[in-house]
Structures are given as C-alpha cells and as structure tokens.
Amino acid sequence: MSNNKSELAYTRYLAPDGQLTAPLPAWADDFNLLTRLYRQMVLTRLFDQKTIALQRTGRIGTFAPCLGQEAIGVAIGSLMRGEDVLVPYYRDTAVQLMRGVRMDEILLYWGGDERGSAYAEPSVAQDFPLCVPIATQALHACGVASAFKVRGEHRVAVTTCGDGATSKGDFLEALNVAGAWQLPVVFVINNNQWAISVPRRIQCGAPTLAQKAIGAGFQGEQVDGNDILAVYDRMQVALDRARKGKGPVVLECLSYRLGDHTTADDATRYRSADEVRQAWNEEPIKRLQSFMAAQGIWDEGREQALVSECQALIQEAVNAYEAHELQPAISAMDHVYARWPAALAEQREWFLERVARRGGGEHHE
Template identity: 80%
Template sequence: MTNNKIDLLFTRYLAPDGHLLGELPVWADDFNLLTRLYRQLVLTRMFDQKAVALQRTGRIGTYAANLGQEAIGVAIGSLMRADDVLVPYYRDIAVQFMRGVCMEEILLYWGGDERGSAYAEPAVAQDFPLCVPIATQALHACGVATAIKIRGEHRVVVTTCGDGATSKGDFLEALNVAGAWQLPVVFVINNNQWAISVPRRIQCGAPTLAQKAIGAGFHAEQIDGNDVIALYDRMAVALERARAGKGPVLLECISYRLGDHTTADDATRYRDAEEVKQAWLEEPVKRLQTYLVGQGVWDEGREQALVGECQQQVQAAVQAFDAAGTQEVASIIDHVYAKWPDALAGQREDLLERAARRVGGDQHGQ
C-alpha cells in the first residue's frame, strides 16, 4: 500500500487574523524585538512599492517585488551573524537590508549598474549578489559551505530560492552534496505558490517541497511564511543546528506572491482574482500589526510615525540613486572574466573606442 503523505513539522503561532494559536516561545515576550521586526516589514514593503513605481516610469529595469513575502527575508536577516554568508536569489531585498546593503545599491543593481553589487558595508563583503539564474546559487552555497567546513569555522551559509527552483537539477544536486558532506548550509524555500505562471500543484507532484531534503539525508520542515514569529523561531533553530556541525537544514516557508512575478509579468492573465483576494487576508504585515495592537504595544500614532520614517529613508535612497550618475561603459564587461581572453580583447577595445567617440561627439555638439 502506497503512502504519499510525509509527516513534517509545520510551525505557526499567529493565525491570519493575528490571534494566537497556542503558547508562544519564550523569546516572543520581547516586544522590542517584535516591534523591530514589524518596522522592517513595513520598510521593506514601502521600498518595494517605490521600486515598482520607478520601474513603471523607466528609471530602473525589470524588478522582482516582495509583496506578501517580506516576513521570510526579515526573519533570515535578523538572525544571521555578520560572519555568516548569504547566497540569495532575486527576491531577497529584505535580507539584504538587514545585512547592511544600502537601498540605493539595490536600486543600482536593478538599474543595471555594476556598482549595485559592490557593497559598501564591510559586514556583507562576502555575501553573494542577487542571483537571477534559477537554482544555480544553491550549488554556489554548497561550495562556500565546503570551504567553511574545511577551515573548521563556526559559520553558516544561508541560501534561498523560490518553489520553482526546487524542480531544477542544480537544486537537487546541491541537496545531495550538502547531505553527503554534512555541510553547514541552511536552504530556505520561499514557496509563494507560483513559478512565474505555473502553480505549485502542477510543477511538482510531491506533497511537500521540504521532503526533497529527506532523500538527501537531512532535516527538513515547513513554516507558515506569513508568520514572522514562527519564521524567526525555526530559523534560529536551523542556524544553530548548522553552526553546531549537525549538518544542513531545509525550511519550506509557505507564503503567497501577492503581485506579479516581476514587473515584466501580468499575473491577471493566469491567476484567479478570488485566490489573490483570499491570500491578502493572510499576508504577514497586517498579521503582526494586529497582534501588536492587541498586545497594547502598537497604535495608530506609532504607525503613522513609522510610515513617515520609512518614506524618508526610501526617498533618501532614491535621491542617492539619482545622484550616482552613469557608470563607465567598460563596467559591463570588466567583471566577466578574471583575465580577459585574447580572442575577445579586440572587441573590448572596440567597445571602449566607440564609447570614447560617442562622448567626444556629445561634448562637441554642446
């Protein structure tokens, strides 16, 4: 008799309407911490809204919004240590902000500017830039984790991906090597239910995505990706487990992509409006806000003050982005190779000469 059900731990503390479903972990009595997490959720959402507006007006390129998925990144970023290594995917600005990446650097990145990945904050110097190719970052993370293990360092690599990436060979190969070598790496799946236009139920037949780690021989569990308390609690355990040399961990965070896949997508063409309406009732920002208000530690006055602060931060980042100016044309090729191949050297020189002539022509025209 075949049993397709896999029993995995699923953690949720806050119901969609913000009421408690059971006893909270001891640390959750720290309302200063919960308030900091909430503030970061709001800041991420407001930056996200501005970034989409900048793309719509042609000031940055295609952008991958985080709407409805902010809690996952906030939980990760609030727990990683400075000497840990983040190997992200393209929907990870919440983590990056908490790691020390500047908002203007994120805008530069999505504006096609190489300076957006040259992080000014030393604490994130070893973090990888956002990864657009699907699932390749999982293997890179295992490479970093291997080096950390060989050196005997008590550090952890955290790598993230969407649900669609778990169907790629790169992801499964990464799980295999992580389990075989017992690497200090935490895999975080943002299961937002849609791999672009392909729903979760079609792109993978397994009952859960987390169970893919079981075949690789290591621990996996599911978390309500809209409950930042649950995310924080289980992420802390996963990081400590990997840091203590107990091998990798996989966390499948169940969320929902409230917006389009990217600004180049139109989700209304393939997604039912009623489904999205229901998902809005479970999103993470309102959920935590409702809980904090119910506990008497948040109110409308604090909310309005926070909104004003976030607006100022975002606007300052936009101004810094605008003031950055245009990067040199050579930047589009300077970091492609460690040593430029002789076969392409002529093309490089031709590009630079053309750029110089164009600049000279513009100045002459003035």
C-alpha cells in the same frame, strides 16, 4: 505540530487574524524585537512600492518585488550573524536590508549598475550578489559552506530560492552534496505558490518541497511563511544546528506572491482575482500588526509615525541613487570574466576604439 500532508513538522504561532494558535517561545516576549521585525517588514513593503514606481517611470530596470513575502526575508536577516554568508536569489530585498545592504545599492543593482553589488557595509562584504539564474546559487552556497567546514569555522551559508527552483537539477545536486558532506548550510524555500505562471500544484508531485531533504539524508520542515514568529523560531533552530556542525536544513516557508513575478510580468493573465483576494487575508504584516495591537504595543499613532519615517528614509535613498554619476557603457563588460577570452578581448578593444573616435560619448551608447 504535524502537517496533515506529510509527517514533516509544520510550525505556526499566529493565525491570519493575529490570534495565537500555539504557545509562543520565550523570546517572543521581547516586544522590542517584535517592533523591530514589524518595522522592517513595513520598510520593505514601502521600499517595494517605491521601486516599482521607479521602474514604471523608467528610472530603474526590471524589478522582482517581495510583496506578501516580507516575513521570510526579515526573519532570515535578523538572525544571521555578520560572519555568516548570504547567497540570495532575486527576491531577497528584505534579507539584504536586514543584513545592512543600503537601499541606494539595491536600486543601483536593479538600475543595471554593478556598483550595486559592491556593498559598503563591512559585515555584508562577503555576501553574494543577487542570483537571477534559477537555483545555481544553491551550489554556490555549498561551496561557501565547504570552505567553512574545511577551515573549522562556526559560520553558516544561507541560500534562498523560490518553489520553482526546487525542480531544477542544481537544487537537487546541492542538497545531495550538502547531505553527503554534512555542510553548514541552510536552504530556505520561499514557496510563494507560483513559479512565474506555473502553480505549485502542477510543478512537483511531492506532497511538500521540504521532503526533498529526506532523499539527501537530512532534515526538512515546513513553516507558515506569513507568520514571522514561526519563521524566526525555526530559522533560529536551523542556524544553530548548522553552526554546531549538525548538518544542513531545508526550511520551506509557505507564503503567497501577492504581486507580479517581476515588473515584466502580468499575473492577471494566469491567476484569478479571487485567489489573490483570499491571499491578502493571510499576508504577514497585518497579521503581526493585529497581534501587537492586541498586546497593547501598537496603535494607529505608532503606525503613522513609522510610515512617515520609512518614507523619508526611502526618499533619501532614491536621491542618493539618482545622484550617482552614470557609468560608461564599457563598464557593462568589466565584470564578466576575470580573464578575458581572446575573442571578447578583441571586441572590447574595438568598442574602446569606436568610443575614442566618437569623442568619448560612451554614456549614450
């Protein structure tokens, strides 16, 4: 259907109450698929809740939750192939879980341990670690996609970002090179309406963020990011397009960040409770749950069993995370440079000598 703010395509199948707004594609008749997508959204949300609790009790560092945005990541992760490469940003727990990254690895990363980015699952071994600098990952994805094209491989690089990242030069440069070289890359914008404390309405004058693809000469479209059926459908088309050599796509997913930007943020300082309350009425998990219940494939008993199953898996991951032996303090310097600059090499040697004089107590530095 058409978006009234632009001529770009806008896709939605499920209204906030779970009612259909348009005929579903044929694949949506697969109730096993719908159940799997729902399960992953619930798992992601419960994992988010547990991770925030760990941060509040000092057991991990700052964390970026994806509350209210689970549909986007679950749809992406469920459709990417093992040979594809994910180039994520910091709010991509849902994608990582779908790709096969373990929960204890995610906790290690947010706990400040580089081992959290050394994924054990072979199918995600080439995926990039979470990117905290804003928008730089978009250019990295273009580099990956360039390699795919040069080698003649039918693989896709998928990169994600928030709405604020689309205002950065790195993002626009990435669109430019992707369009000029017709790269097999999909740019997914999680437009959750807030770039930390800056609302979407004042950070960019364009009617839609997806329109930024037009200037780079390729396709951009919007989708209801709270409707996992819509995100899944359009992501499937975008991946197929890129895989067949038809060029890149920008997919702008309209969602809402129901929680704080990170655990270091307090969103109540810059947005109203009424706005957040209204956004809760449109969140993705209840939306799909209502649809599935209407189809007779979900009920309260299944819900309680799912929650119990997810909570057990999460606790098991927390136990595994906390069982990891602490890394020595010097490990913080081990993954910064492939070749050490002379000045920093001297500092590292100084640090090692200091630790040796203190009897190896580097864990407590």
